[in-house]
Amino acid sequence: MVRFFFWLAMAVTIIFFILVMILFVCQWIIYTRVEKTMLRYDHFRQRKEDSH
DSSP states (O other): OHHHHHHHHHHHHHHHHHHHHHHHHHHHHHHHHHHHHHHHHHHHHHHHHHHO
């Protein structure tokens, strides 16, 4: 009985770890895309201000 709950706890822990890693990768992708967009926006805004 103890062995069953040990493996159940291990399975839940491994699933939780995998989900955390997936969410970390998704957050990293979103952050890099937002940063890239903001850098492009700042560059465009600076060029527009320089032309005036």
